Amino acid sequence: MRTAIGLHACREVLAVRPKKIKKAVLSKDWERSGDLKEIRNLLHNYKVQIEYQALQQMDRIGSQHQGIAFDVNEVLEPNWPVLENKDTLLVVGLDGIEDPHNLGAMIRSSWLLGVDAILTLKNRSVGLTPTVHKTASGGVEHVPIEFHASLQSSIEWLKEKGVCVMGLSEKGNKSLFDVEIPSRVLWLVGGEEKGIRKSYQDLCDELVSIPQVIGHHSFNASVALGITLAETWRQTKN
The missing domain is CATH 3.30.1330.30 (Ribosomal protein L30/S12)
Known part of the structure; x- marks a missing residue:
């Protein structure tokens, strides 16, 4: 419920x-x-x-x-038998998003920019609270969301299906605007304080950073995802 x-x-x-x-x-x-x-x-x-x-x-x-x-009563869940065979697949994995406004904004951006599924954690993460619904402004009804105890098996399964795993990290060695984003991609986004955990980073094909003018601050998670999804759409829309 x-x-x-x-x-x-x-x-x-x-x-x-x-x-x-x-x-x-x-x-x-x-x-x-x-x-x-x-x-x-x-x-x-x-x-x-x-x-x-x-x-x-x-x-x-x-x-x-x-x-x-x-x-x-119902939460929209991914239909993997259909999704795994798509030529273009866009999945978002969330590691430890605890702020409901951030999660709501991420779901809204995911809806507007064509995300096929969101994977998130059952524990140490915010669930689909009333505030998340309000911030998402209807996005919860359109983006399939799946909750896991761990994302590791899902990441590994998607890699086996030929999906490129890309992680957003301040320490990423490639710029979002220089890297070539494939048509089948899983973007991993870490929590507000800790980022993507090391075990998930080790599964990434690329760690990518977003350029910024001010170096000693960082984008919050929802803004970073919005920028990333917009660039993904720009590169893969054709």
Whole structure:
């Protein structure tokens, strides 16, 4: 079970998988909002149970709820039998992303830039929290996400399938804008403090850095991934 909050996130749930909504929570002041009126009508059409709460009560779910929250039964997961045979494959592996705003932004960028699947960790990482849903603005409904105790076996399996594994690292010996990005690639991104762990770095075909003007600071994880995915799209779009 996961909880989506915010207008954009909940609209995407309604658009993509309305039958998977177990319960909807709306603000008691829903009549004041044209958006909430419209969504309430759609919920009635799909016969979704609606609970009405005061705004202060809804703040316990997440402070950015905008008067709406959905409990959703399903998480979109990768269809590997289809994906493994694609000529163009773009996978993101996340190692220790703990900030929900970072994860939400990463999912949103992944959605907008055509990522086929996200692999992330069950432990020492943030899950699909309400804040992640709000920040992703609907991206959770479109990007398949898979949770693992470790990414090692998935990385090794993808390498066996001919996928190039590239890691983002400040210590990377090649610039993102100089390296040739293949059409089938797994990008590994490390957590905000520790980066990619050594055992995963050892599995990378390339360690890549992003050039920057100021050398003693670094991009946060979500910005780094967004830049990387945009460059990947630029190179592989044809």
